[in-house]
Amino acid sequence: MRRQVYSLLVDNNPGVLSRIAGLFSRRGYSIDSITAGMTADSRFTRITVVSSGDELILSQIEKQVRKLEDVREIKLLKDDEAVYRELIMVKVRADAKQRPEVLSIADIFRAKIVDVERESMMIELTGDQSKLEAFLNLLDGYEILELARTGITGLSRGIKDVTYLV
Template sequence: MRSQVYSLLVDNNPGVLSRIAGLFSRRGYSIDSITAGMTADPRFTRITVVSSGDELILSQIEKQLRKLEDVVDIKMLKENESVCRELIMVKLRADASQRGEIISVADIFRAKIVDVEEDCLMIELTGTKSKLEAFLNLLKDYEILELARTGITGLSRGSKDVAFF
């Protein structure tokens, strides 16, 4: 069982994300992560889907995605040939005596403190899944009040095979 990142360039039409998620649902494929956002050209949206399965299932997912009318291009993002990132925001309970320690951990990971209140602070961090997990692991001694993750998004490295969108 392995994980695969699919970068889809799709027509920016109403319901396209629903149709893609529906394909996964109907076929019983797992979605580990899904993100979507408009490209530099507003006619197109880039959707990044992370799914896991054996080679046959991952190959079948690609074939089924290619059949969808709104799909313009598909790239399988490979670890050494692409850059993938995820964003997390974490709100921690922190009194004045704990703030310094938490800020030190955030600095090590180049995280940003984006909000501070009397009894809590909010941190934003972007990075690979393993970096985010390592960061959260160091925060396990503190009370996490809320946590939000965007899911993985990515692009292939270099300029070859770049879609003109």
């Protein structure tokens, strides 16, 4: 099994994300993560899909996604040629006594404290998956009340394959 990150540039039309997810569902392909957001040009949305499978399945995913009417471009992002990031928000039970320890862990990872209550703290962290996993491992001794992850988003490095749509 191999993991593949697909960066899709699609028309910003209603239901486009649903159609892409539906294609995966109908064909029985797995989605490890999916993120979507408008680009600098409001006519287009960038969707990052992470999937895993053997070479045949990953090749079929690319071919099937290319056929969708709303898809303008698909790039296969490779680990050494792209930058990936993910955002997590973690709400940790931390009273006044535990707070300095949690702050220390957050500082090591350059995480932001985005909310503090009497019995809890909310921490925001952005990075690659290994950084986020290492952070969560250090929080293992604390009670995680809630956790939200965005999933991977990524772009290829440099300007050699930038697409300009008119």
